[in-house]
Amino acid sequence: MLNSIDISTSGLVAQRHRLNTIAENLANINTTRDENGNIAPFQRRLVRFQQQEQSSQEAGRGAGVQFQVEVDQQSEPRKVYQPGHPDADDDGYVSFPNINVVTEMVNAMEASRAYEANIVSINMTKEMGRNSLSILQ
Amino acid sequence: MFNSLLNTSTIPLLEQMASFSERRQEVLAGNVANIDTPDYKMRDLPVADFKSAMKAAVERLQSSGSFASEPTKNPEGFYPQTDPLGLLNPQTPSTIENSASVLGNELDLSRYFPAKLHEAQHADPANVVFRDGSNRSIEHQMMEMTKNSSLQQFSIELMNAQFRTLEAVISERA
Numbered sequence: 001m002l003n004s005i006d007i008s009t010s011g012l013v014a015q016r017h018r019l020n021t022i023a024e025n026l027a028n029i030n031t032t033r034d035e036n037g038n039i040a041p042f043q044r045r046l047v048r049f050q051q052q053e054q055s056s057q058e059a060g061r062g063a064g065v066q067f068q069v070e071v072d073q074q075s076e077p078r079k080v081y082q083p084g085h086p087d088a089d090d091d092g093y094v095s096f097p098n099i100n101v102v103t104e105m106v107n108a109m110e111a112s113r114a115y116e117a118n119i120v121s122i123n124m125t126k127e128m129g130r131n132s133l134s135i136l137q
Numbered sequence: 138m139f140n141s142l143l144n145t146s147t148i149p150l151l152e153q154m155a156s157f158s159e160r161r162q163e164v165l166a167g168n169v170a171n172i173d174t175p176d177y178k179m180r181d182l183p184v185a186d187f188k189s190a191m192k193a194a195v196e197r198l199q200s201s202g203s204f205a206s207e208p209t210k211n212p213e214g215f216y217p218q219t220d221p222l223g224l225l226n227p228q229t230p231s232t233i234e235n236s237a238s239v240l241g242n243e244l245d246l247s248r249y250f251p252a253k254l255h256e257a258q259h260a261d262p263a264n265v266v267f268r269d270g271s272n273r274s275i276e277h278q279m280m281e282m283t284k285n286s287s288l289q290q291f292s293i294e295l296m297n298a299q300f301r302t303l304e305a306v307i308s309e310r311a
Contacts, residue, residue: 004163011170018173049174060256061160062167065174114172117275121169124286125162131293132155135300 003062004125010052010064011118017067018047018111022104029099032087039087042097044072072098146299150194151292153250157187158289164257165282172278175269179278180257187254194249 024045031042052064075098083092161182171177266272 004159004166007163007166007170011166011172014170015173049171051171051174051177060258062163062165062180062257063171064167065170110173114169114275117169117172117279118166120279121166121282124282125166128159128162128286128289131290132159135293135297137297 005122007062007064008118008121008125010066011121012115014047014049014065014067015111015115015118017069019108019115021045021047021069022108022111025097025099025104026101028097029101030096032085032094032096039095041077041095042099044075044097044099046070046072147195147198148296148299149246150191150198151296151299153194153246154191154292155289155296157182157250157254158285158292160255161285162282162289165278165285167257168273168278169275169282172273172275175271177271177273179260179272179274181260181281182257183254187250190249190251190254194246197249 028042032039034040034042046069048068048070050066050068052066054061054063077095078098079093080096081092082088082094085094088094161184164180164182168179168181260272265274
């Protein structure tokens with residue numbers, strides 16, 4: 001019973017971190033410098049989900065989820081012609097992070113729905129626990 | 138005496154049902170938590186096996202009226218996983234056998250409900266398999282979870298009703 005709530009909580013934590021990451025991406029959509037002030041466009045972050053490892057006596061039971069925040073190294077920066085920009089290169093192009101607002105918003109919606117699904121799952125588990133306790137009454 | 142009183146009712150079976158659905162809730166919660174995990178295969182407990190085990194146990198209860206004495210195997214062919222008290226061994230001293238049958242239904246019921254009924258397996262790939270190898274379907278999971286929790290509530294309510302009947306008899310008033 002408590003194990004079910006732990007599993008759902010792992011899902012909640014993972015989805016909340018995904019939302020945090022999306023918020024980070026959106027906030028840095030125009031960031032052209034890194035934290036040290038060097039000219040380097042912000043690189044998109046993404047969350048990788050993975051099934052939680054299970055010990056041998058836990059095999060055959062429900063599994064939680066674990067996550068890892070990764071940096072998208074592959075997508076090329078978005079080049080915008082802005083010759084007057086202080087971070088423009090010699091040809092007058094500024095490298096902006098390759099973040100697509102629509103992609104991020106769709107991911108945010110999916111994450112928040114998945115978060116809700118885990119909440120519903122916790123509520124159902126609680127309901128079942130309440131049912132079991134009603135035997136004592 | 139109290140054990141035989143409880144054994145003749147369906148309370149042991151309802152208990153099996155409740156514990157099965159609580160274990161299943163855990164597996165379904167794991168599926169929901171992993172809804173966005175690439176390559177995750179949805180899991181479930183063997184519900185069909187549990188149903189046939191329950192059917193066999195109910196038939197046994199209806200034919201004999203109690204779980205107190207048992208055949209060596211049931212029609213489904215389930216055997217107990219372990220035999221710690223040597224109940225199946227004919228050389229076992231009769232005292233142990235007697236004390237075990239007085240102990241109640243746990244040992245006998247494990248013949249109908251082996252531990253493998255509580256082990257999750259990969260669910261049937263009835264849904265679309267996505268390109269990341271996952272066959273997630275939040276609708277199926279939520280529906281199964283709702284059914285499962287209703288089943289648990291149902292068995293607990295029935296148990297409660299039986300306990301209330303018992304209390305009414307003990308206190309000699311309805």
